[in-house]
Amino acid sequence: MMNNHFADIILPLAVKGTFTYMIPDELTDKIVPGSRVLVQFGNRKLYSGIVSGLHDNTPSGINIRSINRLLDPFPVVNAFQLKFWSWISDYYMCTIGEVMKAALPSDLCLEGVTSVPVPEKYKPREETFVKLARDFSESELNIILDKLVKAPKQYKLLASYVDLSGYALGMQVKPVRKSLLIKESSSSPASIDGLVRKKILTLYTLETGRLTDTEFPAEPLKVLSGAQNTALYSITEIFRDKDISLLHGVTSSGKTEIYIHLIEEVLKKGRQVLYLLPEISLTAQIIQRLNKHFGAVTGIYHSRFSNPEKVEIWNRVAGADTAKEYQLIIGARSAIFLPFRNLGLVIVDEEQDGSFKQHDPAPRYHARDSAVILAALHKAKTILGSASPSIESYNNALSGKYGLVELKERYGLIKLPEIVLANYREAYRKKLMVSHFTPQLLEAIDNALANNEQVILFQNRRGFSPYIECPECGWIPRCIQCAVSLTYHKGIGRMVCHYCGFSTSIPSQCGNCHSPGLSARGFGTEKIEDEIRIVFPSARVARMDQDTTKGKNSFERLLKALEERQIDILIGTQMISKGLDIENLTVVGILNADNLLNYPDFRAHERSFQMMEQVSGRAGRRQKLGKVIIQTSDPDNKIIRLVLNHDYKNMFRIQVEERKAFNYPPFRRLIKISLRHKNRSLLNGFSDLLGGDLKKVFGKSVLGPEFPLISQVQLWYIKTILIKLEREQPMARARHFIAEAIEKLEKEKGASALRIAVDVDPY
């Protein structure tokens, strides 16, 4: 075979294309596509690059550098990934280097270093467990216990062990944590040491934390109901001639159990499964459920993991680690970038969720849509699951592009919650409001508390008040860097910008007319928490939002407290709307539905419907009937009426008509171009130039340039151009024109201080 002397290398840069380097002789038989290499780029700086291809065509006219060295003994990226990266870079109009940056754990991605740092090693967390020193028979154990009567502490300890391990019940013996044993038997480590010396107990360690205890016996799959079985059968039938199936099942219809059955089948065939969830907040409960069945082959991946952990998971998915290979990955959107070797199934749960889309930085990808492509590369099947599918997916299902499977009833024939509309405007007029709570909501909470049931209250705004205002002249404190008002956070006593994080102390007087006594307007979760504590002083209240879940395990702690009924009322943002499966939760309050509905976006109505359906779905998932109180000033609003009847189909029908009338997806493709500059008039000039060029090609499909709702962030002025491409227009050509127009603009004098971002499918 002829030796290749050159390698095309992807570098983690926002510069177009790949870079050619010479392969040193000693590496010619070691470097392959996917290898990670160290190269010099620019002046003295070192980068890690991924080899995308090898060839023997001497590049002309440039001074070719050599690869410095090969960084790993095996290729870090596989052939599927290289194809996938290049699809993302084409479709989402970003550089392949930007995809590389998003895809690789940052410990594998060196950027502009002067020497190669030694990466921190991943240290698995280990815990000490206790077991019997050998397989004692029951009678042997009784004799031992009898003898221990003279050592009451040790007796108590062994008795507790027998209890905790399930030995007493004749079941399979479970591993028992040393810490748990000490706590349960209220004894000391010294008494355990005593029993270890007597060769009755022995200590051993297991890897724990995010990994499962491999010794736990796998729990058998649940027996599916008739409806679930029919759905499972339909999915298998659909998969004979289609690759994608939409599972539309009402909340708590048992979709997750169906996924579990499908996963089992695929794992048995030795293929990998990717289970995507919209937010890591959701993962805790799902992980527990999946771990019970699939245990040690299950890995979890999301952005909150430390770098060494990410590298370790990466290697275990690739099968490059000595530890057991991961076959099932549960993850948030970035999990699509893991080095899967043979995917058999991709599940996208809550496929309608907006957090699958990455808005910033590039690549501005949608994880659901990208996952469909990833699955196709692997010839794997995809399931999109939802209680209220996105308009796009449902449309694809109706047109026959996807298969459609529906589950119309909750598992166990539990009724969907009763929905009550509470008109807060009327209640204010009649002076029946207590703080922000209508009589209907107060009564529902009262009843729930009286029956020891739990309540969640949903308000899609964090902080205390969205803004404060001078009652005299209407002055509102604003961010000094962004065109938005500052949110009042009472707990930390500051005004905070939710766009850039800027914060300042609370003004004691008006910044305009200097009159004292500014008033807080509107309400966020923090205020609701304060007031609920006043109205229900004996209830145990907690809050779940971005501010209370910053710590690594804070979400899990709140969830556990909720499961163990240590919380009566939980207040939260959309974080609480998804996935939660809490047995004793019967009442859901939506504090202000108008907020959701009035959001200026073409998806606002679809999203409001989905959000209300979803958060309602948390109520009454077991025996007791759930109740949902929606507070609104407009009970006749058509979307609210649809939620009242859980009427997805009509919501879909109305939305599709609107989308058609106003040229939105799925009838058009949207591409949004944002331009940012610190100088407003230069920005105007540049965006008019680009807008003009685009109009020459796309004509009336180009909207703008215009200032968006938030027209300045962190001192950068923003203008946007929206292109509504006709479906018939070839995408590749359109992208080419856009890229050309942008390149031309970038060559203009003074354009170096201009930032341009292209967002394909910006929704």
Ligand code: ADP
């Ligand atoms: P969904 O994913 O549609 O919201 P889940 O799969 O979470 O629904 O199911 C709702 C509840 O019903 C869960 O607590 C689940 O454990 C239970 N459940 C669903 N299917 C079964 C089954 N076949 N056997 C026993 N319990 C089930």
Ligand code: ZN
């Ligand atoms: Zn700001």
Ligand code: ZN
């Ligand atoms: Zn004033």
